Amino acid sequence: MNVLAIYPGSFDPITNGHIDIVKRALRVFDKIIILVAVNPGKKYLFSVEERVQMIKDSLKEYPQVSVDSTSGLTVHYAQKVGANAMIRGLRAATDFEYEFQMNNANVFIDKQIESIFFMAKHEFMFISSSTIKEMVAGGIDVSKLVPAPVYTMLKEHQ
Numbered sequence: 001m002n003v004l005a006i007y008p009g010s011f012d013p014i015t016n017g018h019i020d021i022v023k024r025a026l027r028v029f030d031k032i033i034i035l036v037a038v039n040p041g042k043k044y045l046f047s048v049e050e051r052v053q054m055i056k057d058s059l060k061e062y063p064q065v066s067v068d069s070t071s072g073l074t075v076h077y078a079q080k081v082g083a084n085a086m087i088r089g090l091r092a093a094t095d096f097e098y099e100f101q102m103n104n105a106n107v108f109i110d111k112q113i114e115s116i117f118f119m120a121k122h123e124f125m126f127i128s129s130s131t132i133k134e135m136v137a138g139g140i141d142v143s144k145l146v147p148a149p150v151y152t153m154l155k156e157h158q
């Protein structure tokens with residue numbers, strides 16, 4: 001059986017916490033598409049193209065992982081590519097509340113696509129893309145929190 005999952009998010013930028021979830025999800029799924037979400041109402045540090053490239057560079061040793069982007073609904077994208085599941089990461093109770101609401105909306109749209117939740121490992125629980133950007137703006141070295149290609153791009157954007 002070839003089980004395909006979508007891992008949607010803004011990934012502005014992708015962090016080591018995201019990478020850890022991808023690696024763990026590869027034990028469950030045969031193929032994963034990391035889907036960079038594009039929300040025109042949201043301000044991003046990196047362009048869609050930059051985010052896609054950073055993810056590709058960060059996961060190049062995993063041929064079963066591909067990267068794409070969409071400005072539409074994630075569920076519609078999953079239907080289009082025949083995905084069986086959507087991967088989501090949980091760090092804290094606040095993540096759960098948001099993800100619970102999103103899951104219910106997705107089930108309303110398509111009951112056949114499962115949401116699979118991975119708990120963040122302890123060392124990654126405080127990491128978010130927003131936290132990374134705030135730390136960098138404050139002059140903090142985040143090289144241990146993001147993949148090397150992301151760290152390079154963050155330094156270029158300072």
